[in-house]
Amino acid sequence: MAGFTLAPTAAAEGFRLEAHEVVGSTNALALDHARAGDPGRLWIVSKRQESGRGRRGRVWATPQGNLAATLLVVIDGDLKSAATLGFVAGLALADALDAVVPGGRIAVGLDGAGSGRNRFELKWPNDVLASGAKLAGILLESALLGEGRFAVAVGIGVNVVAHPDDLPYPATSLAALGSSCDAETLFLALSDAWSVNARLWDSGHGLSAIRRRWLERAAGLGGEVAVRIDGNVVRGTFETIDEDCRFVIRDESGARRTIAAGDVHFGAVASAGAI
Template identity: 50%
Template structure:
């Protein structure tokens, strides 16, 4: 089965560059932007050999998983562009929900599988990581910002020995291909990108994201650099920072860090 854009993505003018194998879809997308590409374009593969996640951690997509990156060249500030990652999480959660329901109907199984969004950039199935999102931005030309949102999803296999235990759609009993998931993702992206609307719709994106947030109201510890902030996950603010309410009742905004919920917050592991 070949990669194709969904009908909504096609009508919205998105383009597609599909590869049998590639080092990194994010790197390819940014290279195209530097070369002058300005149209919104998806870069996808089922085998990525040199991808990376947050903090330059390797993100390898073995054959059958989905590595996808969307390039958008925008006239927004880097701070506003950063909030696009929340729209990406919503798009992926919606696509995963749709393919899991469709797969369940085909197999006459249960369709009540739930996915959650873990701040800042993961999608969980239960307590296990199913997908990760990496957003990168770079100035190109006059007043333009090339924003690349990389989305890696464990379709047929999950890595072992990761800080957060990982799972795959296949392990969850959702037997679909990366191509099927991508078609749904491209349409969901067009939907939530439209709601985001160059950052003007982040209030609605924030509301929708919080409805799907993992760990909201639970104990949380955020490790960033050599410091740790502990408290209760109270929400996200208008810039996308996590708000942690400490034991003294003080709200502390967190812009980046490794997040540990529940019992793992005190243990420092996930």
């Protein structure tokens, strides 16, 4: 078994850990466990994932030494509220990174998303950036269990030792940023930070507090943005996220637009029309 451990706070709250040397997909495994009756609060982690997925069916590579972590959450009722767990995950990961990566300046990256306020920023809806480049991605997948119960797999993939260099957007890793932090250390901090932010979220009752915290770390807030929606591109200024955590921009005509799903690009990439 890999050398992963839960933070004492997480263990005390009843979270459990299943660690693998290699796994196909931590999300798929978590949902399989849920269908077999697992009650949730189960972290599944690995330093190598061979069939990882990103948003919209994209491949998410997890070579040896990177972190693939999924938390299985089993809930009753409101799946709409559960969809905001991605924002909890982003905050938890950013808090964990702040805790384990030594301080120091991280420059604004090519995408122009860095603001200088935070070393690690959150890009709507589900990325964590450093140096304006993608360091981590978050993917939520769900399954209906019956009797009004749902399983939600909160998948978190972090480029710890390596990052892809053939992407249409900038990417980075902790190693490329000069950090020697390993996957085990990062997960220990993540399991602790998740507990803190999940308590704040409070089954969706604390979403307004999560939204405020998320906006404090938001990449590109107040700047030029382009959003690809079903093949069309909308350009404008990133104003906020609303009470349901949807993306809100002021478009080029001055109209306020609320976006539930789309691919977001900032700064030079947005203005260049290269999307």
